[in-house]
Amino acid sequence: MDGNAPDFAAASRTALADPQLRGNFRRAMDGLMSKRAAQFADAGEWTGVRALAASVRLRALSKLPELLETLEENCTRNGITVHWAATTAEANAIALDILHRVDAKLVVKGKSMVTEEMHLNAVLEKDGIEVLESDLGEYIVQLDGTMPSHIIMPAIHLNTKQIAHLFKRKIKDAESREDAAYLTDLARRVLRAKFQAADVGMSGVNAAVAETGTLCLIENEGNGRMCTTVPPVHIAFMGLEKVVEKLEDVPPVISLLPRSATGQPITTYVNMISGPRRPGEKDGPREVHLVILDNGRSSIYADPELRDTLRCIRCGACMNHCPVYTKVGGHAYEAPYPGPIGKILVPQIEGLEKRGAMPHACTMCNACVEICPVKIPIVEIMGRLRVEAVKPSGAVKDGGAKASRTEAMVWSGWAAMNASPTAYRVATLAMSKLGNAAPSSLPMLREWTNVRTKPRFAGRTLHDLTRAKGVPDV
């Protein structure tokens, strides 16, 4: 994955040329947006709960190191083993260590974005361990050998027909039926056998409660419960920002997450885990591990402006409302987190050398900021990352990676022109007379003109025209 830098522009062109894909996304995002809007019909309620949820996340960040220590202490008291990983490589090593110790052959996984970040599945497969995604969307994507295209609905880029073909090809005895109920039942049969046989279950964490040492997981399917209840060992992975201070901080987050994500009042299951099987209990894993991953988050935390990125509760609403995401789909980003949150998070984790294009894939329309349940100033952070790419402050990995001499010259020329009224008049006059003669293949024009017609300069400047109407110059 760390080879050549992903080419967002090229991947977008491919995506845009695929009418099937665009149709799949358009339909899905329209549905998600209207369902979400119905959940927040009461504007006063939305404003109040949103401010509360944002305060919960901010309070957690204001005490982050202390809360992580309290979380560790209380988890340990509850019998959960806590592990710390600075990098994804360390997190993978921790997972492998546990798996080797218990001689695991089969792992079942619930949805976890952090393990996508770690490319954990590839690591386990290389080690000869069978690993099965059990969230239906993730299972489909895994069968297809691709990546999730949305953090909440991983297989949203495929339609029923495509999934029916995939199942027919990959699952023994599958009938060729384009029927969601049949396909769901088929997956149920395959995966139930796996839940029963699995040596280890893995999951993500939606919120970890410092006060009680509790891991909260929300889901609709029950696969998260299966993975965290049936196998003898459970390993949970969380980014270090996922902690909240008190148990009472969970309801505001849970109130907004499913409503923002899919427009449902609550998920089918809210699963709160505070330890392994206790003496006398008849089920539940005998070991529970919590892996706390940094992977660049502590650097994001270091900058007071970029820090807001860590408030995110991963609802995916910003994707559903993003005009760019809706057009190009999730795969064009070639990243674990696509869409607006991806455009600010991934460049900070992976660096601007590799991900410098992402903060530019934005029209700055602000739709994501308006719907973000924890009020992350996504567009401001996007602007900051654009600046970091050319004028590095040292806060972001590979800052300055996109600095270009030509661009710097053009902008300093532009600044000089605007600083002097005479220079401005001369320059605009020159453009109105000579601009149309400039070839559209000029270096900085090319990006624009290779997909659009070059606009024509008017014969007279705006100043000229307004003067003619009797508006005096200032």
Place this chain on the structure above:
Amino acid sequence: MSDARNSILTKLRRTRDSHPLTPPVSDFAPIEAKRWAEEERLPRIRRLMEAVHTEFLDATEADWPAVLREFLAREGVGSLVYAPATEAGTRLVEGWGTGSTALIPYDRPLDDLKPQLFDTIEAGLTTTRGAIAETGSLILWPTVEEPRTLSLVPHIHIALLRADALYDTFLQAMREQGWAQAMPTNVLLVSGPSKTADIEQTLAYGVHGPKRLVVLVVHP
């Protein structure tokens, strides 16, 4: 890996201290303001849960085992797993009489019951610690006597709900029941049968957990 722990915590502390953050106070009033009149709570819970395919049965303290027995017979359900050491388990057995559904006690560790639970048992019975009006959610509180998989593995989950144990919100329930002082291994909110919309946003029920959720309301 304690190196990672120390370096992460040291960095977080150092950078936070050079740019401290003062969060706004958390005002829980917008959640506390969500209240429903007593007689509205159950109808609301029912409406929200029925909207996601939950089924409801009404009974009294005296007749709930019989109501359940008749329901299972009518639906042709062959087996029901229950928690024998709970009060509800005792009542179930006492009130069962001769039913066409076999009662199976969950009296062993899961490890010994797995094949049966996954492959043959059709339904599971649990109690609840009440329900939440705002979202239409049951509170499940598994214990030593009442295991977690009772409400997860069998195709049908039957949940006993006392009509006088209803809360307005999740927040109210956790406050009034003092959860933060005594969290069990696992607490659950359950708001319907297992479902998915991962195939082209088409809603399908019964993907991994129970296909059916039946709430047996016990009226005082």
